[in-house]
Amino acid sequence: xxxxxxxxxxxxxxxxxxxxxxxxxxxxxxxxxxxxxxxxxxxxxxxxxxxxxxxxxxxxxxxxxxxxxxxxxxxxxxxxxxxxxxxxxxxxxxxxxxxxxxxxxxxxxxxxxxxxxxxxxxxxxxxxxxxxxxxxxxxxxxxxxxxxxxxxxxxxxxxxxxxxxxxxxxxxxxxxxxxxxxxxxxxxxxxxxxxxxxxxxxxxxxxxxxxxxxxxxxxxxxxxxxxxxxxxxxx
Numbered sequence: 001x002x003x004x005x006x007x008x009x010x011x012x013x014x015x016x017x018x019x020x021x022x023x024x025x026x027x028x029x030x031x032x033x034x035x036x037x038x039x040x041x042x043x044x045x046x047x048x049x050x051x052x053x054x055x056x057x058x059x060x061x062x063x064x065x066x067x068x069x070x071x072x073x074x075x076x077x078x079x080x081x082x083x084x085x086x087x088x089x090x091x092x093x094x095x096x097x098x099x100x101x102x103x104x105x106x107x108x109x110x111x112x113x114x115x116x117x118x119x120x121x122x123x124x125x126x127x128x129x130x131x132x133x134x135x136x137x138x139x140x141x142x143x144x145x146x147x148x149x150x151x152x153x154x155x156x157x158x159x160x161x162x163x164x165x166x167x168x169x170x171x172x173x174x175x176x177x178x179x180x181x182x183x184x185x186x187x188x189x190x191x192x193x194x195x196x197x198x199x200x201x202x203x204x205x206x207x208x209x210x211x212x213x214x215x216x217x218x219x220x221x222x223x224x225x226x227x228x229x230x231x232x233x234x235x
Contacts, residue, residue: 009202010217012071015064016199023061024188029054030180037108037128037177038121044109045117051109059102061188062095068195069095069148071202076151083151091144097137097174104176124177138174145169149194158194166194 007015030051033043044051073088111120149167152158158166168190171183178184209217 007067007070009206012067013199013202013205015067016071016195016202019061019064019068020188020191020195021061022057022064024185024192026054026057026059026061027180027184027188029057031185033179035173035179035181035184037124040177040179041108041112041121041124042117043179044112048109048113055102055105055109059099062098062102065191066092066095068199069144072148072152072157072195072198075157076148076155078155080151080155083147083154087144087146087148087151089144090140091148093137094141094144097134097141100132100134101174101176101178108177128176141172141174142170152194157198162194162197165190 030040030043033039040051069088069091073084073091076087077084108120108124111123115123146167149158149163152166153160153163169187172187173181173184
């Protein structure tokens, strides 16, 4: 099956590979500390570079996953359109909520840098559990992956093992400043098992680009990302 125009073969296939790999890298980097927020803040105070890298990789994994979900939903939709619609929508809305949580994580870590771990822990504890709009998407965070897994199996996009691996993403702890647990590792590894082979297949579909065009495209992408990073740093 050819990948539709959007997100396309290259963006879709690349995100199917890099999204899960970034997520599992981040999950493993922040392992070894209690998953609840006081220990996560103390871990940042003791190992700021490591924890910044870990949480950045997790965030990158979630952000990169939306084109992957789009490709998977489109493939499911060929025979199971309702499951594709609901699974894809819930999973992507769940990624919005995960990204919101990552923003709160970043702010909390800056409090540690500015005020110390003890004061930051008190501030976070005072505000922890406060309602926000993204609270309504907590069910979507978990349910989207399960619906997608059912759709992938019933549409024969995935076999039983990879469908179960995809559904394991529902085990990933949700909320602010959640570290790594055994369930986190199972969820992230499951995403790799489910999506990376599909990404390789998508990237191999269609003609191979000429080397010169591939180098030019990759260079343009790197320059664009670097330029956006500079502009973002300048505010």
